[in-house]
Amino acid sequence: MGPPPPYALGANRYGKAEVRVLRVDRATPRHALADLSVTSQLTGDFEAAHVAGDNAHVVATDTQKNTVYAFARDGIGAPEEFLLRLADHFTGSFAWVTGGRWTAEQYAWSRIAVGDTGHDHAFTRDGGEVRTAAVVRDGDATTVLAGLKDLVVLASTGSEFVGFPRDRFTTLPEATDRILSTSVTARWRYGGAVAYDEAYAAARTAMLEAFADTHSLSLQQTAYAMGSAVLDAVPEAVEIRFSMPNKHHFLVDLAPFGLDNPGEVFSAADQPYGLIEASVLREGAEPAGAVWASAAGFC
Amino acid sequence: MGPPPPYALGANRYGKAEVRVLRVDRATPRHALADLSVTSQLTGDFEAAHVAGDNAHVVATDTQKNTVYAFARDGIGAPEEFLLRLADHFTGSFAWVTGGRWTAEQYAWSRIAVGDTGHDHAFTRDGGEVRTAAVVRDGDATTVLAGLKDLVVLASTGSEFVGFPRDRFTTLPEATDRILSTSVTARWRYGGAVAYDEAYAAARTAMLEAFADTHSLSLQQTAYAMGSAVLDAVPEAVEIRFSMPNKHHFLVDLAPFGLDNPGEVFSAADQPYGLIEASVLREGAEPAGAVWASAAGFC
């Protein structure tokens, strides 16, 4: 192949994705579950691997997977704490690993309703909403992000959309009473250590209450209100980002069938959808663009 | 093209699938939601359409969709009742429509927790589990099926699998304490009219309690126990069918890392999976194979 082409290795990271681990706490006959999908990716000096096929620095993705399972033996705790343990391990064990990205999805389970307090060891999985966590480390800087996704909400009134500009391509009528529905994906960044489970619960509650109690003039305004509510409720949160599809519900025109439709029958469409993305920052918070870029996709 | 080929039209049905309808009950400021995906398919004399391209009998799928929305104007009620109204309409309005298959998925919503009784018009969608309903009509025979799908359950103990035959290809060790997990798809057939919402709730509860309380010797045995419990709890149910993947959870071997693993750390695998399908019939129930075939897929 001749000499290697004169191209530079740019940003890179690698690891094992979607390691599904279920941890059963059997300390008493009343079991408890921690059910996660964990992804571990390392950054550091991996140039020789890419350019020369020298794997001396390549901690195998299989090894990363094994480490997840081994660490689960001692318990999981909050997902943020589990990811921090992984980050410390990998950056502490291999001199050339200077950072990485560790993420988790956590699936919730409820006890099957038998007796007053639910069954000891039989559960149903709560569908839909998923808790997320991410730890991004770059040298000395470590950032913890908490979040959730697939939290579908709907307000059957209390939402309008008026006053928007009209151009040649505008046909949408103004709406003074519409359905507002979205599937919330949110991530918030902590400025420091926090009781992760309690902070998560507080953030989630604040977000839902803000959605419910805001008379919405747009999904943008609702997003800002939800973000502000989280920053109010969780002092350690310094920034929050939302990605929220506007799940359109169209009032069906029943007039051809001789029927009125006073806000009662809607068709739901999956596609296309509005896509509202916005962030809210505590005053004085440092920007963290690189962290967000790392938490999201690579390309 | 010359004369038509001498082939016979066989079984056929057609209609509109996945009509997403949201009905908001606004009778009082405390709104209520009915959120369904409805499929309507007609059977009858459609030979000319297939063989000769004569559409005189082809009630347009668009018309079927419109009918769903128009009927929703009067309220949805139990999904089984809504489907029966559709069945009566189509078979009653078009002489050549002698039957059909109408199915629905219903998505549940919960009020956002604000105050003592939850918000009046803001909701979160319950993920995962979906209620299903089907009406199959063939001439004078009408069958109503109720069901659910995507109900994921797990027992962290109380499950074993021993005593199975061993041949040349058997490597699975016997297990005296394993995790049992499945995603329940169930449909049950009613022998006559019933209070559909109450019967659904009773069947679901019976099924879950049987899963929780059965010391499982196999998923087959658990399925039979769950089916029996439904027949016990709902006298109008005459037959129940389950399709249940055995969602394998493997105890991770931590010995290479110097760790024991006394039933605590499991890896979950999506694929491949066991697939257990079984039905339980009330004594004396007539077989209904054609109904089940109609409710399931066409090919």
Add this chain to the structure above:
Amino acid sequence: MGPPPPYALGANRYGKAEVRVLRVDRATPRHALADLSVTSQLTGDFEAAHVAGDNAHVVATDTQKNTVYAFARDGIGAPEEFLLRLADHFTGSFAWVTGGRWTAEQYAWSRIAVGDTGHDHAFTRDGGEVRTAAVVRDGDATTVLAGLKDLVVLASTGSEFVGFPRDRFTTLPEATDRILSTSVTARWRYGGAVAYDEAYAAARTAMLEAFADTHSLSLQQTAYAMGSAVLDAVPEAVEIRFSMPNKHHFLVDLAPFGLDNPGEVFSAADQPYGLIEASVLREGAEPAGAVWASAAGFC
């Protein structure tokens, strides 16, 4: 729990689903691939397992999976042949296994275009369309079904839909030049042994040519034409079934923007969709409803 409830075990089957096997033919440096997802389910005398938790008859699903891999050692051949080998093995090895259902999806790969004949051992996977096969055995009766799914086709003209009945709920205008698009799922039943790969190729070609060359008066008529073409092309095929969504493409109304739209700009909608299901039988073919029910879903 007291005596077992007096309920009868009905139809049942069980096994391992979605066993992903890749077989590399390395007989020469020019490798060849067979890439399948195989499902094996057994029927027979499994009453004791369900009713009494006695697993003496339960050939473990893990054993069924192992058998798939072991049999692949000798080569796969046509997927129908591979499934027949599995059927013979299971019904021949266990007296109480009297039948079953074995299905496969086969994924196609093409050689990466290097040189005149493509690379010896580097491939790209052909997306979309998947070949399917099924063997259904019930005692002495064995049926072989071949098929495909996810074959998306579109005709940009040569399709109309007129002459359908109009009722109170009909708003659809007649269309004399519309787009016709569907994702073909088809299965056909063989009356006897056949050269499976050649028959598959002939059926697929016949189906596509019929779609292309039929001036369509409805998707029903197109389905019948496609089925007839397969029966013409493959003498051993005695019946064919189609399940075809009508993937609607709507002409966008550009008039509000001062533009015409002479059949050029369409929006595509995933949901809802028409669903056309039809079968075509060779004259004199015996009905095979139970086989089709078995090939399709259980509930």
Add this chain to the structure above:
Amino acid sequence: MGPPPPYALGANRYGKAEVRVLRVDRATPRHALADLSVTSQLTGDFEAAHVAGDNAHVVATDTQKNTVYAFARDGIGAPEEFLLRLADHFTGSFAWVTGGRWTAEQYAWSRIAVGDTGHDHAFTRDGGEVRTAAVVRDGDATTVLAGLKDLVVLASTGSEFVGFPRDRFTTLPEATDRILSTSVTARWRYGGAVAYDEAYAAARTAMLEAFADTHSLSLQQTAYAMGSAVLDAVPEAVEIRFSMPNKHHFLVDLAPFGLDNPGEVFSAADQPYGLIEASVLREGAEPAGAVWASAAGFC
């Protein structure tokens, strides 16, 4: 609610996602198709919308959708060109729109094989692989990214993985002849204008040939080789990023069944998977982290 909380609006963008547009070129009876899913998101001064519910700047997402359809009336051309037209329109028409992100997926269709040159107006959709394009504008800076996703490749030999570090958690044996398979997602950034369709074709070919011809010491090395090949083949490309899952194929241990397995029978697992992400830059190329962050997800 009292005074608004003192929080700052951070990064934000909004628009319409997944607008499915099919453009039929009917200039001659030999039709041609352009089939895209387009997303349009605007950035600029949208603070009042978020903070005060003032929509005077909010170009409705419905308007953005309409604009996509209206612009398609004049033809689509290369997807990059279509997105640039949209970018110019929105930033040129609304003073407060200072940038945005426009992306497209393009689905390919092939003529059904009838006669020597294929059918004039009947097509099959090529599954799997999807072409992608993105335009990111921020004030005066406009970046064009081209790419593809879901291109699944496999090498049945010519891949090894040895020499990686071993720690307490390492159990993976070294492999001197393994299967290498991945689903390529790639995006590359152009430094200036280019003939987009030709450049896309050249990049795709270079990438595939590099995959096929590289004796792989790791997927990282293969990624670097693929990226280098694209930079060689397309002078206007200044940077390329890959996200590639390592789709593991495990050699099945057939020894318990008395069989050898000389690299012939593999099981494929979807989960977990290795995830290799890497970029290659032309020497002297300016970093473009913000562009990549914008092209990828928001949070």
